[in-house]
Amino acid sequence: MNARFHRRLLAIFAIAVLAGPLNIVLTPQTPAPIPLTMLSREGRRTIPLVLVNKQEFVAIDDLAGPFQLSVREDALGALTVTYKDKTIVLTNQALASVAGRLVSLPSPASRAGARWLVPVEFINRALGLVYESRLELRKPAHLLLVGDVRVPRVTVRYDLLATGGRLTIDATPRAESTVTQDNDLLSIKFDADALDVDTPPLPPPAPQGLVQAVRILDATTLGVDLGPRVAGIRSTTLPADTTLRVMIDILAAGTEAAPSAPAVAGDPPGEVAGVRLPLGPPASPIQTITIDPGHGGDDIGTQGMAGVKEKDLTLAVARLAKAAIEARLGIRVLLTRDGDRDVPLEDRTAVANNNKADLFISLHANSSFRPETAGASIYYAAFDNSIASAGPGGVDRVPTFSGAMRDLELVAWDLAQTHHVDQSRMFATILEERLRDRVPLALQPVESAPLAVIESANMPAVLVDIGFLTNPAQEKLLAGNEFQNDLAQAMTDAVVRFRDALAARTAQ
């Protein structure tokens, strides 16, 4: 018996050992990921997470105390978790039986040494169904909200103005805030239990001598380090749908608009501190977005083996994304269809063009000749070189009402996208980044292709294929609420990043 055969025997033995119920052994990876912060009316505590194969797990023992769980491993190897009189049963499958109802998990419960690990999604997908209080897992922020705690999502943006700079701070859902200045430190304290905010909240702004950094001072307070050129500040509060926006204008020394004295902070919402702003809300580079739920009516698109239809999925995700973007960002979102009807491709793009949308997102689900193919893709338009260079050319001089002449650039309707391909690619890349931690992606997620619905769009435009309905596991995933919500949130985050990137370009 040679060494190779020995190795093969050992491998077969190892597989046999691992195949039994709940005998999967995991080796945690280092460094350990950021722990989960659990927030409830009783206070905050941290729950350590363990990273295995890029997936976050939590030890069931670490959940037992805070949630009053009892855990029992039965003779057959199944793990039974009991909360009050309700039970959750875990086996070696990526499934949990929650009070008799089956829910899917990203991976099975597994053993690491003497401890049992469950995927972090166990908390909201399984425990959340039987727990007496609401459990909200905000995975990207590593937050677990228990019960009725107020944790607004806070985003910070910085724009350069002729008179200095402007910080725009959005809190969703609405949370009142108080702005105070202490020498070079500006504090924005929110009326909330905690904040869901990126770290750092804002990348270091351009060296303009006005804002040095934006940082988190404590659980509910943001701090802004002001630079030496600041002559004064003034803040405005603007409610918009479910978001409360605070705009802080930072006036540079030597500009005419600088007030005689620094503004007093801590104003009640809706009022302006110091000098009233001569400007309205900042002109965001994105005011309107058109989302296109692909297919519809008789055109069902592609269909999975379990019967999930592309046309239904795209509409469900489009509605969620519209709600999320409008609520969080106050941006107008138009859908090309809000019902089960077929809309010609040119009419879909026309909704975007006629409403002067700043971004067009067409949603689709994919299909493959190979059932294993999986993952989301984002396409931007591709044009044949000769078409792209010859197509949009042409300038006509036309008379205006005043009698003068004006140059009018002529672009063929179906080639309108040629002017926007760079920004479309930029949005596709940003969206890929925001999707990466939330949904499975194709091996090469960003691609270009000659796709009819985006070629006529006269604004940055992408087509998003959310996954493959020909893959049975993907079909099940895509139809789930959690996946669809994650996708809508990722789209919203991508819009924020794209808007900020466009604003930064304009400022330069």
Next chain:
Amino acid sequence: MTSRNAILLAALALVVATLSLVLMLTVRGPKTAIGPGSPATAPAGSAAAGRTIKARLFYVSDDGMRLTSVEHDVPFGEGVEQAREIINAQLAPPAAPLVSAVPAGTTLRTLFITEQGDAYVDLSREAATAHPGGTLNELLTVYTIVSALTINLPAVRAVQILIDGREVQTLAGHVDLRQPLAANPGLVQ
């Protein structure tokens, strides 16, 4: 020069000119220019019955994300007939484990190539009606046809697919077929 010599010289010049014209038309071979609306109808294999060429045909890659090429013997054809032979071979159901991205039952109706090197491939309606949908599948279907011609016949610059003799917007709602499409090397392994 006598008048007899002049007549002989003129006759010789005429013969040379005629031979040159014949030679030019023959050398153009498979790239014979045939305008849209006048599809070529020359019989297959008119030059040499049983003769074949090596052509690369395209099928779905193992991961389903790209096309992969396989070399096949395809009957030799003169001029545009070579393009027809390649497309007919491409549309034939492949032997397992190869998987075609073109829906089963699709047939070639006509094919012609313009002087600019744009090939018009008129497929039967099954290419659209039997299509399973999905952006990726549609890209693979379209570029199977585009690649089969542009990669095997360098004189073909781009390919436009027609269905039942008509220009169509897409096969299944995604890929723009209103213009001839050039080869897309990124889709081929």
